[in-house]
Amino acid sequence: MATTSKSASARKTSGRRRRSGRRDPLAVRLLKADHREAEGWFDEYEQLEDDADKLALFSRIALALKVHTTLEEEIFYPEERGDVEEDMLDEAYVEHDGAKKLIAEIEAMKPGDDYYDAKVKVLGEYIKHHVKEEEQPGGIFAQAKKGDEDLEAMGERMQARKDELMAEMAPAKAN
Numbered sequence: 001m002a003t004t005s006k007s008a009s010a011r012k013t014s015g016r017r018r019r020s021g022r023r024d025p026l027a028v029r030l031l032k033a034d035h036r037e038a039e040g041w042f043d044e045y046e047q048l049e050d051d052a053d054k055l056a057l058f059s060r061i062a063l064a065l066k067v068h069t070t071l072e073e074e075i076f077y078p079e080e081r082g083d084v085e086e087d088m089l090d091e092a093y094v095e096h097d098g099a100k101k102l103i104a105e106i107e108a109m110k111p112g113d114d115y116y117d118a119k120v121k122v123l124g125e126y127i128k129h130h131v132k133e134e135e136q137p138g139g140i141f142a143q144a145k146k147g148d149e150d151l152e153a154m155g156e157r158m159q160a161r162k163d164e165l166m167a168e169m170a171p172a173k174a175n
């Protein structure tokens, strides 16, 4: 009896390991972590009532999305050409452009303006859709993981570039 339950639990563990596969390589881990962070912030935004809090949180979202899309456009997407379907990458660039336009529109407004909250909400939905295209089975990340690029080394370069971009793109502090 004890032996049976032990082997059943051993089977379960190895099954779990097989299903989840190996840990994602660094480049993919970094990008997925950004996705989770942005999703969390969009959820948090919905709970806010105060205009100053909304503005502060949106500024954080906007900076993070600009840095993230730049990292993907400068490093991840171009280096994955050849490993990932062309059409899928082309659509991802177009979706980034759509998100950037919406971010710029929101940045030109202030919380409390008509459609401000609606635009933030639509941006969140738009990002969610885009993230799905990147993360879903057979999507951009899955294809990249099957490809030839060294996603650990790429991840190191992305992390370094991310630190630079965060400093470059952060809005100048008012004095």
Ligand SMILES: [Fe+2]
Pocket (backbone or CB within 6 Å): 031, 035, 068, 072, 131, 134
């Ligand atoms: Fe992404």
Ligand SMILES: [Fe+2]
Pocket (backbone or CB within 6 Å): 069, 072, 092, 096, 130, 134
């Ligand atoms: Fe993207």
